Structure formats: C-alpha cells, structure tokens
Amino acid sequence: MKKFIHDDFLLETDYAKELYHNYAKNQPIIDFHCHLPVNEIAENKNFVNMTQVWIEGDHYKWRAMRALGIEERYITGNATDEEKFLKWAETVPYALRNPLYHWTHMELIRYFGVDKILSPKTAAEIYSICNEKLESPDFSPQNLLYGMKAEVVCTTDDPLDNLCDHNQLRESDYPVKILPTFRPDGLIDIEKHGFTDYLSRLSEITDIAISDFESLKEAIGIRIDFFHAHGCRLSDHGLIHAYGEAFTPDQIDGILKLRLEGKSITGKEVAQYKSAIMHALGELYAKKNWVMQLHLGPIRDTNQAVLSKIGINAGVDSIGDYQQAEHLAKFLNHLNKNDSLPKTILYNSNPSDNEVFATMAGNFTGEGVKSKVQFGAAWWFLDQKDGIEDQLNILSNMGLLSCSVGMLTDSRSFLSFPRHEYYRRVLCNILGNDLKAGLLPNDMEWIGQIVKDITYNNAKSFFQFPSVMKNESVKT
Template structure:
C-alpha cells in the first residue's frame, strides 16, 4: 500500500497549504532541546543497519511493542537486529492513531524515500533498502542532520561532562552548530541514593571541596562557567514540579551537611534544599544571560522490575498529576523579586495543566524582551496532533502564540527531525482553518510572517547564539 503521506498531509484547506509550502517548509531547524549523543555527532557515526539507527534507544517504540505483547528479547534483548526490525514492522500497523504511525512513515519517506506503508509483508524489502542507503555519506549522523536543514542543535549534558565532543564538533567543518545544555538534576536531587557520590565527583571535577552549601554553589558555578566557555546558553531541569518553599541559607547548609554525613533528612528539609539550590541555579543562569528550561510533571521509572532489568530510560514513565501553580509561582517570583529571573521556558506533561502554564508564563515580562517566560512546545506524551493542537490553543487563548519558540524534538534519535515538519503542518492547518472560517483575515503576508517567526525567527532571536561564533579553540579548564 502506498505511503499515505503526500505533499498536503494534515493540511485541510488551501490556506493551510499555502502557509505551509510558502512560509513554514523552507525554514531551517533550531532544535534547542534534544538528547542526541554528542559523541556520535563528533565521530560522525555510521550505523550498521536501520535497527541501530531507528529502534535502538527509542523508548516510544519500545512501549508500543510491549503493549502489543512482543517479548522483551525482541525489544531491548539479545535477539538479532533483523528480528527486532521485523517485530517493529509488525507493530507499526497497530499504531494507527498513535503519533508513532505518522512519525514512522514521515521518517521512512523523508530520509529513505520509502513510498509504501510499512507492514510485515514488505518489511524485508524496506530493511534491505534502508541498509543499502546507510552505506552512503549522507546517512552518517552529520549527513542525516544536513538532510533536514538543521542549523542549531542543543544537546542535554551533565555538569560533570568535559564537553570534549562539543569542542571537537566546534573545531570541525560541520556546518550545524552543536551546543551543550546544562542539566543539573543530580545536584538538585538530594534524596537519591547516589547524591553523595555525585557531589564527590563534582568536587574532583571543579577542584572545590564540597562540605557545605556555599562550597556546593561555588563548585556548581565553576561548572556553569566551563559550560558557558563551550557555547552553552541554556540549562534544563527534569523535575516533577518546581520548588518554591521558603528557606534560609544557614538552615540549608546544615541540611546538606547532614546528607553528606549520610544522615536521614526529612521530606520538609528535602524541599527546602531543592528550593534553595534551584533558586541559586536560576540566579546563576540570569548572570550568564542563559535560558532556563523547566520540564515539569512526569512520573519516571514506574516499573521497577523492568528498570532493574534494562536500566534507565526504559520507557516506563507516565504523566503525573502534581499541583504546580503555587510552587511554580513562588519560585519564579522569588527570582523576579531579586532581579534574577532568566529567560525561561516552561513545559508541562499533563494537558490538564496547559492553562496553568500558559497563564503563568504571561505573569513575568521584561522591557524589550519578547516573550521572556515561554509556555514551551507540547512535550513527551503530548507531542502528537491532539497535544500540539491543545498547547497551541491554550497559548493562543491565554497569551501570544506569535511569540512562541516553536517545536523541538526532545529525542535521542537522529531520525526525529521530521517532528518539526509535523508541528509546522499542524500549526499551518490551525491558521488555515481559522482563515477559512472567517475567524482570521485572509492576509497571507502577515500570517505567513507569524508562521515564519514561530517556526524559526523567534527561537533564533530569543536564544541568540550569534555571539558565540562557529569555531573556537576553547581552553580546557577541567
């Protein structure tokens, strides 16, 4: 059966088609949040087969296969790559109305020119076809990125990382700029088993002995300085919710000392510590003119048995039902009161919280800064047609969609960049329907500009990587 994705996929009106083909389609991609491994970009990895590229590490696909009852040996186990591909091909026809169905066919068509809808009958043919193409230079990691006209990529990196792969990329002839993002979750999560060991390593890397809260802040700031020298201009936090409890520094320092001595700390003390460290991190970002990203709301690693079997990022996470408004408002307001609120992007994982996040973003502004606090793109479980539409509608109703930074992949896969196309088609279709219904004027020049801004210009202006420069021989300070 021929691939159902044609030139006007998801574009229901002539207006939507004009907006997409004349304004959205041509825009470069700024993927300001993803989980691509920088070492694989730096080494320009070539993939042995399509399974290694398309299925390995993709917990979205793993969840679907498990839901269909496929044995784990064909998902993350020791089965052959060909059998794993066959099981995924068996799964795809059952994913109809799940975004995986759209994404998978977009990926096959955009990268590999596959015009058929994949199923068990044509799986072998598609497997062999894709594997032949993987031998070509344009199917290395850098080649795949070039194919999608990607201008900037921001990876997600631990504060302990030495960033040598980013430096190698910066000093290469690769056209796409690849920058690190500072992700200090393990500094925040004082209640995890490995917290003390992590701070021991942070002490070594920063050359600062961490024995109280002040020394922890100094060590963390050293790493922020190091990341900044390597082109980092964003931080990221994956948290259940923001932390906005009242605290004083002396009390928090004693809480940290107790934890470093392996003493038990209460849940109230834990929240005070997290509120304090998150506040100071935010203030450090403001000093550097970084953008702070807060990914809030999921419940992670719920299936402990599977987690122990295959490790983290197993695909056993869920939408949470946390109360966000008060804690988030307290956190942002404390930074704002002290003149230390950085540009901030708020992402939620529960659609019930869309309006909370959209209105919260509108509470904080700054003269001359367009959309200082952003309600970020539909994320994780919400980056499908319905979730994207709901996020766009909430932002439109409660704020200014025209200020939006557009889409990101939030992915570990080098084949995920068509998600930007997916978003752009949905965006243009919404505007197109409004024009058709007489809810917006048929002003293609102006609405086309808004589409271009959302797809590219807003992120380029907001994040402003132009001051960094492409090639830098950065002195290593580890």
C-alpha cells in the same frame, strides 16, 4: 492513488497549504532540546542497520510493541537486529491513530525516500533498501542532521562532562552547531544514593572544597563558566514540580552538611534544599543570559520489574498528577522579585495543566524580550496532533502564539527531525482553518511572517546562540 504522506499531508485548506509551502517548509531547524548522544555525532560513524538507528533506545516504539504483547527479547533483548525490525513492522499496522504511525512513515519517506506502508508484507524490502542507504556517507549522523536543515542542535549534558566531543565538533568544519545544555540532576537530587559521591567529583574537577552551600555554588559557577565557553546557552531540568519552599542560608547549610556526613534528612528538608539550589541555579543562569527549561510533571520508573531487567529509560514512565501552580508561582516569583529570573520555558506533561502553565508564563515578563517565560511546545505524551493543537490553541487564547519559540524533538533518535515538519503542518493547518472561517484577516504576508517567526526567528532571537565559537581558556 495518492500517497499516504503526500505534499499536503495534514493541510486541509488552500490557506494552510500556502502557509506551509511558502513560509514554513524551508525554514532552518533550531532543535533546542534533544537527547542525541554527542559522541555519535562527533565520531560520525554510519549505523549498521535500521534497528540500530531507529529502534534502539526508542521507548516510544518499545511501549507500542509491549502493548501488542511482543516478547521483550524482540524489543530490548537478545533477538537479532533483523528480528527486532520485523517485530516493529508487525506492530506498525496496529499503531494507527498513534503518532508513531505518522512519524514512522514520515521518517521513512523524508530520510530514505520510501513511501510504502510498513507492515509484515513490506518489512523485508524496506529493511533491505534502508540498510543499503545507511552505508552511504550521506547517512552518517552528521549528514542526517545537515540533511534536515538543522542549524543548531542542543544536546543534554551533565555538569561534570568534559565536553570533549563538543570541543571536537566546535573545532571541525561541520556547519551545524552542536551545543551543550546544562542538566544538573546530580546537583539537585540530594535524597538519592550517590549524591555525596557526585559532589566529591565536582570538588575534584573544580578544586573547590565543598563544605557548605556557598562553596557548592562557587563550584557550580565554575562549571557554568566552562559550559558557557563551549556555547551552552540553556539549562534543562526534569522535575515532578517546581520547588518554592521558604528557606534560610543557615537551614540549607545544615541540610547539606548532614548529607555530606552521610546522615539522612527529612522530606521537608529535601524540598527546602531543592528550592535553594534551583534558586541559586536560576540566579547563575540569569547572569549568563541563559534560558532555563523546566520539564515538569511525569511520574517515572513505575514498573520495577522492567527496570530491574533493562535499567533506566525503559519506557515505563507516564503522566503524573502533581499539583503545579503554587510551587511554580513561588519559585518564579522568588527569582523575579530579586531581578534574577532568567528566560524560562515551561513544559507540562499533564494536559490538565495546559491553562495553568500558559497563564503562569504570562505573569512574568521582561522589557525587550518577547514572552520571557514561554509556555513550551507539547511535550512527551502530548507531542501528537491533538496535543500540539491543544497547546497552540491554549497559548493563543491565554498568551501570544506569535511569540512562541516553536518546536523541539526531545528525542534520542537521529531520524526524529520530521517532528518539526509535523508541528509546522499542524500550525499552518490551524491558521489556515481560521483564515477560511474568517477568524483572521486575509493578510497572507503578515500571517506568513508570524509562521516564520514561530518556526525559526523567535528561537534564534530568544536563545542568542554564539555566532562564532571561540576557543576560550577556562578552568575544567
């Protein structure tokens, strides 16, 4: 009987099989956005068991387990690691047609060589086999990444981070580049408790007395220089929508001073400040030739009862229905008209925004840059077979698929990298079906080159990661 995850999984035509096996399969991985803990990569300590490497922190799995009615103690509670694994194994058979079903079995076979279907019948055996392998040096965090042919992995880092773990990796002989990404939520969320404390810490780190917007921008510039010296070439922003409110420097100074004095501000003033700070950040990114990533649209932290027990990242977020087009157009245009628009990737969480984002990306181009503003890969709830197909088809119809920078994991799991394989198989299957239907010319060499570009070459060119990391003396 044919294995479930076999060599031609998801590949429906001979054309698709040729494209995948000859052009996509062996491409290195540039994972330009993930949430892997860099300290665990630097420490390189083996995981004790499968629960710790595979289930802890994985809110995708948590949501599925909760949907099945499993008690929270077996998800994030005080059950033993083995009990938690067995409950996940109990969940998997009921997850058929959910992407977790595919990912689970791809990860078992790609990392551990286990081609059995995970279920209560096989759980104890699989847990034992995988735990034994996790004891080997081949299964340390660094070797898990290296074994997946990762070339560059970009983590997500706070602007105040000292990047000591990144520095340790940079000075080691580890061949995979682990680079930071600038994620300045604390600088943007002026309405949140702790904003003024965050600016106080920024002031201490940079020796800049932050009293107005200009001094804030000066301090941010110092941190951007610091991140750049450590190989950072991307920023990342998680927002409900872009911010394109009109503002004047005097207005932003007044708003910022009110918050520094501990006073409240209005919703309109919040939007004006966020518009101003995002514009300032965009200008700084453009000067460094960084790529700005905008993850737009989710509604977060909806279940307060769960949050009160577990904390943030509990798996109680969903797709939001915010209006996107007008805010996004104004924001991008404001930067572009001043020649300060950095290379940008737009990710939407709501599938109804697919065409909006694909066409918006095409409004802003740059000479000598392929798709300066990118319609990014299917994200979060859309990162599944149908969602990936929709993103690829809409980008093809309304932009240039051939210029796409491809896939990323956006994951906290060291076992998530077969998602690149999943994307590549779906991509090759779409192109293979077009070849079979006569919608593309039978020029395998050219179409194969396009596949290689989407899965690797475009990203390498777009991000322009440093080829050699140098120790640079910068103010910390």
